[in-house]
Amino acid sequence: MKPAYDAVIFDLLTALLDSASLWNKVAGGEAEGRRWRAAYLRRTYRSGAYRPYETLVAEAAEEAGLSAEHARELAARYGEVKPWPEAHEVLATLKQHVPLAVVTNCSEALAAKAIAAIGIEFDVVVTAERAGVYKPDPRPYRMALEELGLTAERCLFVAGSPFDLFGIVKVGLAGYWHDRTGMAVPPEVPKLVAHHDTLKPLVDVVLGRLT
DSSP states (O other): OOOSOSEEEEOSTTTTBOHHHHHHHHHTSHHHHHHHHHHHHHHHHHHOBOOOHHHHHHHHHHHTTOOHHHHHHHHHTGGGOOBOTTHHHHHHHHHTTSOEEEEESSOHHHHHHHHHHHTOOOSEEEEHHHHTBOTTSHHHHHHHHHHHTOOGGGEEEEESSHHHHHHHTTTTOEEEEEOTTOOOOOTTSOOOSEEESSSTTHHHHHTTSOO
C-alpha cells in the first residue's frame, strides 16, 4: 500500500520530546517552568529574524522571575530531555516507509543534543538558527520541503503546539496535532488531519489506514 504522505516532518521539542519536564526541573517547579516556557514562546513567536536561542531563553527566564543561570543550566542539561514513550517505536516504523524531517526553533547545538536523545536519524533537520528565522514564519518549513525535494501537498507535519499549526497553514502542509496536554483547539486553526494525545495513531495516518 502506498503511504498517504511522501514524508513526515516533526516539531522536535514538544511533538517528540517531553522537554517541559526538564524546564520544570531546572525552574524548580511546574508553575515556574510553565511561566518560563510561556515567556520564551512569546519571544520566539515575535522575534522574526533569528536571535540566539540561548539569549531568548535567558531573557524569558528573567521575565519569569528566574535568572540567566537557569538558562545556562537548561542548555547544559539538554541531553537529559526524554522522548515520549512511544516516539522511538513510531519513528522507527515510519522510517521504513517515508523520509523523516525535523523543523525546530532551537539552536544547532541543542537540536543535536535533543535528537541524540531520540536515537533516530532524520533525513533533514532544520533549526531556526540555520533557517535564520523562528517558526511560525513559513521559511523553516519551506527549507525542510526543499531539502526533502517534496511539495507541501504530499507531506504531513506533526505539531506539538498550536504555534506550528499557524505556521504550516501558510505553506500548505497537512497537520497532525500531538496534543499531549489536551489543549483547546484555537478557533482560527485550519482543519487538521488528526488530533490525538499520543503519537501511536500516526503510523496508520501516514500509511492511509486511519484519519
